[in-house]
Structures are given as C-alpha cells and as structure tokens.
Amino acid sequence: xxxxxxxxxxxxxxxxETKPWVIMVPGVIPGEKVVVKIFRNFPxxxxxxxxxxxxxxxxxxxxxxxxxxxxxxxxxxxxxISLQREWKxxxxxxxxxxxxxxxxxxQPCLGTDETLHYRSKLTPHYQQPAKSKxxxxxxxxxxxxxxxxQTSRQIIDVTECLIATPAVNAAYQAARDxxxxxxxxxxxxxxxxxxxxxxxxxxxxxxxxxxLTTVVDGLKFTYRAGNFFQNNYYVLPIMVQExxxxxxxxxxxxxxxxxxxxxxxxxxxxxxxxDRVVGIEVNDLAIEEATTNAVANSISNVEFLSASAEGxxxxxxxxxxxxxxxxxxxxxxxxxxxxxxxLYTFSPQRxxxxxxxxxxxxxxxxxILKAGYSTTYIQPFDLFPQTxxxxxxMVFEKKV
Ligand SMILES: C[S@@+](CC[C@H](N)C(=O)[O-])C[C@H]1O[C@@H](n2cnc3c(N)ncnc32)[C@H](O)[C@@H]1O
Numbered sequence: 001x002x003x004x005x006x007x008x009x010x011x012x013x014x015x016x017e018t019k020p021w022v023i024m025v026p027g028v029i030p031g032e033k034v035v036v037k038i039f040r041n042f043p044x045x046x047x048x049x050x051x052x053x054x055x056x057x058x059x060x061x062x063x064x065x066x067x068x069x070x071x072x073x074x075x076x077x078x079x080x081i082s083l084q085r086e087w088k089x090x091x092x093x094x095x096x097x098x099x100x101x102x103x104x105x106x107q108p109c110l111g112t113d114e115t116l117h118y119r120s121k122l123t124p125h126y127q128q129p130a131k132s133k134x135x136x137x138x139x140x141x142x143x144x145x146x147x148x149x150q151t152s153r154q155i156i157d158v159t160e161c162l163i164a165t166p167a168v169n170a171a172y173q174a175a176r177d178x179x180x181x182x183x184x185x186x187x188x189x190x191x192x193x194x195x196x197x198x199x200x201x202x203x204x205x206x207x208x209x210x211x212l213t214t215v216v217d218g219l220k221f222t223y224r225a226g227n228f229f230q231n232n233y234y235v236l237p238i239m240v241q242e243x244x245x246x247x248x249x250x251x252x253x254x255x256x257x258x259x260x261x262x263x264x265x266x267x268x269x270x271x272x273x274x275d276r277v278v279g280i281e282v283n284d285l286a287i288e289e290a291t292t293n294a295v296a297n298s299i300s301n302v303e304f305l306s307a308s309a310e311g312x313x314x315x316x317x318x319x320x321x322x323x324x325x326x327x328x329x330x331x332x333x334x335x336x337x338x339x340x341x342x343l344y345t346f347s348p349q350r351x352x353x354x355x356x357x358x359x360x361x362x363x364x365x366x367x368i369l370k371a372g373y374s375t376t377y378i379q380p381f382d383l384f385p386q387t388x389x390x391x392x393x394m395v396f397e398k399k400v
Pocket of ligand 1: 229230262264266280281282286308310330
C-alpha cells in the first residue's frame, strides 16, 4: 500500500506517480491524495487498485454508470466533463512536448453537451458458453455479455451501456435477453454488433454485411454495418466541418488527397471546394463504398483507389504542390515511415492530420516539422466523452 501524488494518462488508467516509479491506478484524479494497493509489477511501472481517497478533487463526480469501477469501457466517468476535456487538451500538449513538436497554441478540446447516450455502435462480447450451473446436465449457457474488465480480459456482464444511444441499448437488451435465456449451441465466444445509422431513426442493424446509410451535413454515406464509420453523430459534423475549413483555408487550394479515406467521409465532404480529389484506402470494401457514395451524392471530381496509403503518390504526381492538401487519418499506429518519406518528397503545401492517438500523431508531427513544415493549428475533439480516447486535428503548412 502507498500514498502518492496523482497524474493522468491517455494510454491506460490514471497514474499515481511516486517518482521515479509509475503506478497505474484506475479512478484517480490528478492532484488527489490516495491510498493504493499494488497488485502487479511490470519492468517500468506497477498496477494498483484504489483503496481510499484521502483528499478528493473538487472535480470528482459520481460516475453515472453503476458498473463504472469494474467495466473497462469508460475510464474517466469519475471526472467532470470539463476536467475530462481539460485533460484531453493537456495530454495532446504533453505528447507534442515529448516529441519536441513546436506550435503556438492548442485549441480547447471541442465536444457537445451529449456526453451520455451518444454512441451509435456497440460491440459487446461473450466468452465460450460454459457448462450450466443452472440445473440441466450437459446444457451450456452464456454466463455474461458485455465488455472486458478494467484490469483483465474477463468479460463483465453489462445490462445497459450508458454511452450508447437509447435505440442501440434497446436492441442490445433484446438480443442479450434471448441469448442468456436459452441453452447455447455456440462453440466459441463472439462479438455482437448493434449499429444505428441515424439519430432520427431507431433502426439498429446487427448483421455486419448489411449496408447502412448515414447522413452527415447533407451528404449520404453508405457503408457495411461492420466496416469503419465514425460513431458519435453529435460531434461528427463539427469535426468534418473543421477539417474541411482547415483544408480550404485561404481559398487557394485546388487539389486534395485523402489518405486512409475509409468510405470517403473527408474526401466527399471537401470535394466541392477542390478541382480534383483522390482518396486511398487499403480496405477494398470501403473503397467500393466510397465509389458508390461519390455517385450517390452526384460528386464527379473524386476518384478512389484501393491500395496501401503509400500508393497515392504515384497517382497524384500531376497535382500542383503549392495548391495541394494531403489529408491523413491513419489508424492508431499512425503513418508508416514509407508513407511519410514519400509525403515529404511529394511536399504538398498543406498537411491536415486527423488522429485517434496523440502519441503517434506527435511522433509523426516531429518528422513533418523536420521535413520543412510548421504547425499552424491544433484542435482536439471529445468524440468519446467519459472515456480516455482523444481525437485530434493538426494542420501543417510548408515553410516558404
Ligand atoms: C481512422 S479510419 C479513417 C477512415 C475515414 N477517414 C473516416 O473518417 O471515415 C482509418 C482507415 O485507415 C485504413 N487503413 C489502415 N491501414 C491502411 C494503409 N496502410 N493504407 C491505407 N488505408 C489504411 C483503415 O481501413 C481505416 O478505414
């Protein structure tokens, strides 16, 4: 057991730092004085449970979810929303400082008032059905459906997820009641899918192959229910508008490349402001969707390519560098070295980088600055309130 100064981290649970050793403790707020009990040691840090709060932060809140302490899904429910957003901004700042990225200011983390019941997609899991403790011999039952615990891969039973929309919760509850009530014939564990396409329509899809159409700022985006599509429709239009505004800033940009384009969200949203747009994405099915989405929205100046992001540079060789924007929105691991090297050689006037991991974004930003760019804009978004996840937009302009 020990008492220490507390800090916060975007990577795992909150950390209680008794220098030089880092102790990760879920449910702690920076500045609080706490008693913790270490249960596991790693080479660089330990993990501990919170035993007692000796001095609570004024920003401590009662988590709205009754299983917040156990469920690994939402890690920051014990903090007020304003403190969550303050920390999201601060963690972006810390990541940039860690990689020596220079900038003039970071905008405050932008979110909406919908901090619960906002998530349009839920993917709860269950483990391999076990021999029943409920009576009948040889019958197997699913014991729990929900999400991984904070401290292990074990599934905690979740009857309702407070960050999911009411329609998604209703569909989830109906499916779970059925799965739990009957003997199971399933041989393995599985992940379920519940996805709502639009907030004004309560229809929820559970088959990952079925097409859904979501309207964002008047444009229709059709995608398979199991494919990637952003899932906070309250923040999404704000995020897209901001990205487009940054891409067209100055009204002189004529060509746009959207790398890691998914089903075409950014490319198609920005298309009317550009002469030519090319999107690239490694998932063939997403490119099929993006191409269909261009036709469905009567957009004819965009083409989509199914290939790894590095493949874009062969196709956009004729883009005028001084009026070209390259948008990147890679997965959590960030951009590959190979992609970045080709990006520097291509040398567009502007790079607009959306990321769901401030650490890999900061790492890539350091390389971009070395290649002759300066940071002109940084805007974190609270796409996932109550969780430690941070979305962040950074813009880089080529130095003259
Ligand atoms: C964060 S998503 C962004 C999608 C899109 N911008 C959107 O907002 O809907 C990242 C996308 O990168 C794609 N991806 C992953 N690795 C890739 C690679 N090496 N080259 C191109 N796309 C890749 C994934 O399939 C996924 O669609």
